[in-house]
Amino acid sequence: MSGKFLRVLDGEKFDVPPIWMMRQAGRYLPEYREVRAKAGGFVDLCLNPDLASEVTLQPIRRFGFDAAIIFSDILIVPYALGAKLWFEEGEGPRLAPVSDAATFRKLSDQLDGKITECVYEALARTKAALPKETALIGFCGAPWTVATYLIAGRGTEDQAPARLLAMQEPELFQKIIDRLVDASGEHLIGQIKAGADVVQIFDTWSGVLDPASFERWCVKPVAKIAGMVRAAVPNARMIVFPKGAPLNGIEAVAKQSSANAVGVDWIADRRECVVRFGDKFVTQGNLDPLALIAGGKALDEAVDAVLADFKGARHIFNLGHGIRKETPIAHVERMIARVRKN
Ligand code: 1CP
Numbered sequence: 114m115s116g117k118f119l120r121v122l123d124g125e126k127f128d129v130p131p132i133w134m135m136r137q138a139g140r141y142l143p144e145y146r147e148v149r150a151k152a153g154g155f156v157d158l159c160l161n162p163d164l165a166s167e168v169t170l171q172p173i174r175r176f177g178f179d180a181a182i183i184f185s186d187i188l189i190v191p192y193a194l195g196a197k198l199w200f201e202e203g204e205g206p207r208l209a210p211v212s213d214a215a216t217f218r219k220l221s222d223q224l225d226g227k228i229t230e231c232v233y234e235a236l237a238r239t240k241a242a243l244p245k246e247t248a249l250i251g252f253c254g255a256p257w258t259v260a261t262y263l264i265a266g267r268g269t270e271d272q273a274p275a276r277l278l279a280m281q282e283p284e285l286f287q288k289i290i291d292r293l294v295d296a297s298g299e300h301l302i303g304q305i306k307a308g309a310d311v312v313q314i315f316d317t318w319s320g321v322l323d324p325a326s327f328e329r330w331c332v333k334p335v336a337k338i339a340g341m342v343r344a345a346v347p348n349a350r351m352i353v354f355p356k357g358a359p360l361n362g363i364e365a366v367a368k369q370s371s372a373n374a375v376g377v378d379w380i381a382d383r384r385e386c387v388v389r390f391g392d393k394f395v396t397q398g399n400l401d402p403l404a405l406i407a408g409g410k411a412l413d414e415a416v417d418a419v420l421a422d423f424k425g426a427r428h429i430f431n432l433g434h435g436i437r438k439e440t441p442i443a444h445v446e447r448m449i450a451r452v453r454k455n
Contacts, residue, residue, distance in 0.1 A: 116246030118179040119310055121395055121427055122350050122373045130420075130428045131179035132452050133250075134445070135376075136435030137172040138184045141442065144171050155200035156192075159185050162234035169239045173247055175442075176449055180248040180311075183239060183304070185232050187254025187315055190296050191263050193228040195221040210266035212278060214285055217292075224296050232300075233307035240308035248311060251304030255316035255355070256293035256334040263289065272318050279330065286330075294334045298341030301349075305342070311350035313376070314338065316366075317434075320357020331355055332365050339370035352376060352397060356434065360385055367394050379433030383422035390426075397429040400448070402437050408444040416451045 115123075118131040139145055148168050152158035159165060165184045173181050188206050192198040197209035211217055232251075240249050253259075257275075265274040279286040301312045319331045335353055342349045354376030355366045367375040367390070374395035377386060379402075386396045404415035419430065430452050436445070449455075 115310075116179060116248055118248040118429065119350070121429055122311060122352075124392075124427075126425070126427055129453055130423065130430045132430040132449060133178040133180040133182065134172070134432050134436050135182070137176075137178060137182065138168045139436060140438035141436055141440045141445075142171055142175070144168075144175075155186075155206070156198055159189060160228065160231040162231055162238055165231070165235040166238040166242065169235070170242055173243065176445060178247070178449075180250050181239060181243055182250040182252065182313070183232065183236050183309065185235070185252070187252070187259055188262060189228065189232060190224070190253055190293065190300055191220075191259060193224040193300075194292065194296055195219065195225070196263060205268055206262070208262055208266050210264060211289065212264045212266075212274065214282075217285060217289060220292065222292065222295070224299055229300060229303055233303055236304055236307040236309055249309050250311050250313055250352075251301060251307075251309030252313045252315060253297040253300050253338075255314050255319065255331060255353075256290045256297060256338075257319060257322070257330045258315060258317045259293050259297070260286070260289050260330075261318050263293075272321050276321065276326075279326065290330060290334050294337050295341075298338045301338065301342050302345045305346050305349055311352060311373070312342070313352040313354060314370075316353070316355045316358075318357070319355040319362070319366075324362070327358065327362050328365070331358070331362070332369055335366050336369035339372065343371070354397075360389060364389055374427075374429060376431065377433065381433075383419065387423065387426045392427060395427040395429055396423065397431050399431070399433040402432045402434055402440070405432065405440050405444050405448060406437060408441060408447065412444060412447060413451060416448055420452065 145168050152164050169181050169184045261272040261275040350373045352374040353366050353372045355363050356378050374397050377398040379399050404412050
């Protein structure tokens with residue numbers, strides 16, 4: 114029988130919800146920092162199946178989460194389409210920008226199998242090493258969010274370069290999105306075939322778009338990816354995470370992509386989620402990652418509020434966004450113990 118995480122996605126409810134954390138494999142863990150140093154660079158770590166699998170398993174060994182998320186990055190898709198990717202130490206990932214028709218023409222329309230195979234191999238190894246009850250999550254970025262990085266070449270404060278290009282050159286922008294839709298759909302299918310039990314689509318920057326742009330650049334592309342995945346794997350389980358979007362928008366993404374679950378950040382009104390989503394889909398979230406840094410009473414109260422608001426609903430406990438590197442490990446332990454009532 115599958116573990117609690119998949120059983121919730123498949124329709125069951127539990128008094129104690131399954132729990133995992135976005136970015137659970139990462140720099141707040143000394144064992145991650147050790148492997149990361151050994152791997153050479155961030156991209157090398159993503160493309161090394163042995164080490165990527167090892168860091169995926171680290172938080173499972175340490176905390177016994179109900180799900181593992183494969184160690185990779187949303188920027189692997191543009192990289193596998195031929196965009197140059199590197200990591201500026203102390204800053205973050207960088208892509209050679211694709212922001213005009215000439216650079217777009219140079220992008221491949223096929224994922225480079227030598228790159229994606231590294232991810233699939235890491236998934237296969239991780240699957241073989243995980244406890245039976247621990248689910249394995251594959252993922253990709255949503256086309257809009259990946260496009261914001263591809264167009265600017267880096268993370269940006271307000272995603273202005275992508276928003277501007279969508280206004281100035283909507284046809285080119287549509288082509289970029291369409292290319293990312295096809296590549297992301299294929300990548301998710303590959304991950305499921307390699308052993309992922311569920312896939313999550315991260316739309317980190319979906320909260321900066323007006324309603325019409327949100328419909329065009331977030332709702333439709335994610336629904337198209339979901340359609341591709343379901344056409345290839347009819348019973349595929351999917352989680353969508355349109356971070357920062359209003360609840361209307363979140364609901365539209367979840368409905369149009371027939372998602373099993375929807376991720377919400379800490380801004381979301383939890384009781385409103387329960388009313389709107391009912392038993393249609395699971396809600397995943399939404400502890401403020403800063404509460405996990407604060408610890409103590411503030412953490413306990415924040416955890417209790419999440420649990421109380423989702424009581425009786427289909428819920429997966431998670432943070433509202435990725436764990437930050439300065440988070441004390443003892444606070445993670447305290448959160449898990451409180452959720453699991455240990
Ligand atoms: O070791 C390091 O210094 C690298 C830090 C790091 C890590 C641990 C990056 C660079 N990526 C990752 C792994 C990662 N990225 C995972 C692994 C699985 C896990 O959750 O444990 C996942 C799911 C992602 C997804 C990702 N990458 C997103 C979407 C989710 C989110 O956090 O919003 C985004 C926006 C990225 C881009 C990215 N990669 C890395 C950084 C620092 C960033 C953000 C850059 C920016 O916006 O400026």
